[in-house]
Amino acid sequence: MQIISKKIFLLTVLLLTVLQIYATHNRAGEITYEQIGQYRYRITLITYTWTKAPADRPEIDLFFGDGTSTTVPRKEEVYLPDEYKQNTYVTEHTYSGPGTFVITFEDPNRNEGVRNIPNSVNIMFALKTILQINPNLGENNTPVMLNYPIDKAAKDLVFIHNPNAYDPDGDSLSYKLAVCLGNDSQPIESYRLPEASVDITVDPISGDLIWDSPVYLGIYNIAIEIEEWRSGVKIGSIIRDMQIEVIETDNKPPKIDPIGPFCVEAGSLLQFTVTARDTATERIALTSTGGVYELENSPASFQEGATGMGIVHADFSWQTICEHVRKQPYMIIFKATDDNPDQVLSDYQNVTVEVVGPAPKNVQLVPTNNTIYVNWDASICSEVIGYKIYRKNRKENFVPDDCELGVPAYIGFEHIATVQGHSNSEYLDNNNDEGLTHGYEYCYMIVAFYADGAESYASYEVCTELTSGVPVILETSVTYTSETDGAIHLTWMKPIDFDSVANPGPYRYTIFPSNDLWGTGFTDPFFVPGINDTTYVDTLYNTLELPRIYKMGLYNYDSGTNSWNIIGVPEKASTIFLTLHGRDNEIELEIGENVPWENYQYVIYKQNPESMEFDSITTVYTPKFIDRGLVNGKTYCYKVKGIGKYGLDIIPSPLINFSQEACAMPIDTIPSCAPELDVYNNCDSLRNELIWTNPNNSCANDVVEYNIYYSQSLDADMELLTTIYNPNDTTFTHYPTGALAGCYIVSAVDSFQNESAHTNKVCVDNCDYYSLPNTFSPNEDGINDLFIPFPYQFIEKVEMTIYNRWGSLVFKTDDPDINWDGRDIITNQKVSSGVYYYVCDIWEYRLTGLELRNITGFINVFTGNAESKGEK
Numbered sequence: 001m002q003i004i005s006k007k008i009f010l011l012t013v014l015l016l017t018v019l020q021i022y023a024t025h026n027r028a029g030e031i032t033y034e035q036i037g038q039y040r041y042r043i044t045l046i047t048y049t050w051t052k053a054p055a056d057r058p059e060i061d062l063f064f065g066d067g068t069s070t071t072v073p074r075k076e077e078v079y080l081p082d083e084y085k086q087n088t089y090v091t092e093h094t095y096s097g098p099g100t101f102v103i104t105f106e107d108p109n110r111n112e113g114v115r116n117i118p119n120s121v122n123i124m125f126a127l128k129t130i131l132q133i134n135p136n137l138g139e140n141n142t143p144v145m146l147n148y149p150i151d152k153a154a155k156d157l158v159f160i161h162n163p164n165a166y167d168p169d170g171d172s173l174s175y176k177l178a179v180c181l182g183n184d185s186q187p188i189e190s191y192r193l194p195e196a197s198v199d200i201t202v203d204p205i206s207g208d209l210i211w212d213s214p215v216y217l218g219i220y221n222i223a224i225e226i227e228e229w230r231s232g233v234k235i236g237s238i239i240r241d242m243q244i245e246v247i248e249t250d251n252k253p254p255k256i257d258p259i260g261p262f263c264v265e266a267g268s269l270l271q272f273t274v275t276a277r278d279t280a281t282e283r284i285a286l287t288s289t290g291g292v293y294e295l296e297n298s299p300a301s302f303q304e305g306a307t308g309m310g311i312v313h314a315d316f317s318w319q320t321i322c323e324h325v326r327k328q329p330y331m332i333i334f335k336a337t338d339d340n341p342d343q344v345l346s347d348y349q350n351v352t353v354e355v356v357g358p359a360p361k362n363v364q365l366v367p368t369n370n371t372i373y374v375n376w377d378a379s380i381c382s383e384v385i386g387y388k389i390y391r392k393n394r395k396e397n398f399v400p401d402d403c404e405l406g407v408p409a410y411i412g413f414e415h416i417a418t419v420q421g422h423s424n425s426e427y428l429d430n431n432n433d434e435g436l437t438h439g440y441e442y443c444y445m446i447v448a449f450y451a452d453g454a455e456s457y458a459s460y461e462v463c464t465e466l467t468s469g470v471p472v473i474l475e476t477s478v479t480y481t482s483e484t485d486g487a488i489h490l491t492w493m494k495p496i497d498f499d500s501v502a503n504p505g506p507y508r509y510t511i512f513p514s515n516d517l518w519g520t521g522f523t524d525p526f527f528v529p530g531i532n533d534t535t536y537v538d539t540l541y542n543t544l545e546l547p548r549i550y551k552m553g554l555y556n557y558d559s560g561t562n563s564w565n566i567i568g569v570p571e572k573a574s575t576i577f578l579t580l581h582g583r584d585n586e587i588e589l590e591i592g593e594n595v596p597w598e599n600y601q602y603v604i605y606k607q608n609p610e611s612m613e614f615d616s617i618t619t620v621y622t623p624k625f626i627d628r629g630l631v632n633g634k635t636y637c638y639k640v641k642g643i644g645k646y647g648l649d650i651i652p653s654p655l656i657n658f659s660q661e662a663c664a665m666p667i668d669t670i671p672s673c674a675p676e677l678d679v680y681n682n683c684d685s686l687r688n689e690l691i692w693t694n695p696n697n698s699c700a701n702d703v704v705e706y707n708i709y710y711s712q713s714l715d716a717d718m719e720l721l722t723t724i725y726n727p728n729d730t731t732f733t734h735y736p737t738g739a740l741a742g743c744y745i746v747s748a749v750d751s752f753q754n755e756s757a758h759t760n761k762v763c764v765d766n767c768d769y770y771s772l773p774n775t776f777s778p779n780e781d782g783i784n785d786l787f788i789p790f791p792y793q794f795i796e797k798v799e800m801t802i803y804n805r806w807g808s809l810v811f812k813t814d815d816p817d818i819n820w821d822g823r824d825i826i827t828n829q830k831v832s833s834g835v836y837y838y839v840c841d842i843w844e845y846r847l848t849g850l851e852l853r854n855i856t857g858f859i860n861v862f863t864g865n866a867e868s869k870g871e872k
Contacts, residue, residue: 026109027084030046032044040094041093043064045072045088045089047107049085060105062091062105063103065103066095070091074088080148098134100130100133104128109122110125113218114221123188124183126186129236132235134235137235143173146291149243151244154251159210159212162209163226165331166294168291171328173328175224175226176224177202177225180241196215197214206352214246219243220245225239249342251340251345252279253336255277256275257276266321269320274302274315282309286335290330297321298323299318312336326355329353332350333351356403358379358381360376363375363444365444369469369568370568372428372436374428376446386421388449390447391416396411404457405456406455439596442465469496469498471534472651473596475491477656482543486542487538487541494554496650510553511527512552513550514551515548517592543575547576547592572594572596574593576599576657577660579592583666585668587664589624589640597644601643602642604618604640606627607638636665639662640659643655671750672696678691678762681765686740691731694727694730703749704727704749705749706724710736712741714743739766741765766846766847771790772838773790775862778823785821787818788818794844795843796816797816798843799814799841801840804831822861833862838857838858838859839856841854842855
């Protein structure tokens, strides 16, 4: 007995020693990587441990996410204040090819006493980083964290921490709270966020962790997930585990005066002074971290080590260059730390700096009578990979703000083209081979862009008109509406400053019509001789049903070739065509047009049924109008007057054009909303009960009946089961054949036979009918002599096996009724009284079709025979 007690004691001591060796040291950390080959990566694990813990890790195991792992020796250990130690492990690994890999590290255990991780000393410490190898997205390196993941917070004071993640590739970063990881690198189930008097959040853009405010003293761990994005695609993420100690203090942290943000043009010098303040009795030290100090060429500088009593100033300076231009702003963290003897506290200021490419310079425009040649100087930044060209047909006088890049959408410029290449600095604007329209001043701006999508400032706005020499269409107005005798009046302005020497006569205007809005089928032209006659009436056309577009040009006759030749490029303009859509108690007017001028308002006319005159009822400023409050089944007629202008004052305005007259009848074509449906099984009565809502009580007023659709399974087509003709009857009982399982849809039908959408599909499954008793007595007394199931439905077959207590098979059947009379399958003798075990596979008709269900249990058999091992 003494020997046994001694062994137990030694074993206990040994176990406690092992636990002590492996426990209470891991506090924070992260995994990062840099790409050093096509599929080769240098992976760095950094952990932060407690120096007083007996545990130490000269080497660790790292898992690469491709089914392989390796043991990595520690490369460096750095002792930090407050008994922390930074441990760095570095290894290299080559992956077999593209894919997504989860790099993980696990180590027992976390330090003891983490308040928001119950029993933390026995919880695994784990880290995870996702690496995505995608040749289409290019090479990638994780961001580097420039601030330690260990910090102190004061109880009842707002705490702010920023990891200061710097991405060397310039990828966009986003931040969010995560859950600390434990066994198998999975989220710890018992983890919870630290208590806060208000809230604890992470700014998704800046990465600021804001804890407002700590409630209880102690140690806490928080996980932050940092995600990398490139061209809108997530390309990797890091889960960083950090530790915060909440302390009690009367000290108040220093405060840094607000700074930035800044936008600076590449090539400019950015300088500013950072100021921090505290009580006059405390000395403040200013420090700064950020990727701008890590740049290979022209890094930023900061007056490190600046201190002062009560107030301190330090200067920041950065001579930016073109190489610094990128889409993602640079983040700089400034930290002010006091020297309070009770407890040192800090304040952080997160400052963003966006380095913007210079605007393209010296934009020049060379117009013709239908094109404009645009050219500019190539950017002084060789990193530019192309240019975007923007156009608007009126002057904007846009002056960007300091941080307003590219051409903002709100100023109305259209992005008309992109040219690739740093030196490709010209573009011919011919309006996609359609030719530019006369009557406007065309304005252009140019923006340079970079490989990561960054855009420069926009160039100065430069404007010009087309050269003159072509007619300008002013009117294409429908003057008579008819299916056979319709008329359209055309008016145009003859060419301004026409050069008759360069283009000698005789002249004629040629007008090609097409029976649509877009000119898909121009037919034989009309001719107007001379140059001074500028009107034409197009007659005998179906203006009732068809729009018409005209292509018109000025031609002169060449006697040498005996041909008529166009001068310039023809203009196009269509009639205004009114399309009516009759709906429930309303008619929608859709105004179609394809004209070179801008119609800025439309006058809506409606025919008076008594006088038969068209009276104006409203003016709208978009090509759509809905006339409401109408009577269904009654005809209403409309026409529209368009009022417009060109962009040049030399062209007459306003331009007045009428549409054809159009008539329509409001008809209810809009169904009601779908009823909300509930379906309930009644297993005892083998029926399904349907209950639904009446749309007349919510979204309709003329539902008259309901259609009920049914299918026996999820995948089967829905078929009409029945129709309920009373809109107030919102229940139905269905007695399905074969099985209760099925799906139902109830649709509402209104007085115009509009049926609601089939969006309310509700399915119910069969009840579990098949069950077995736990006792039977096959003693041939005529009572309970057979083992049979309780009454059942919807069963195709079973596979029933019954075993005695020694595991020997005594009965089997596929008959759902079972009908076991208590006889052994081999001996055909009655089995002994006792407890038997059964396994029963049941094939049931369910909602998804025929499904297998397994049940097991015990049967108490009373045969009157004594139990005997001989049955084994």
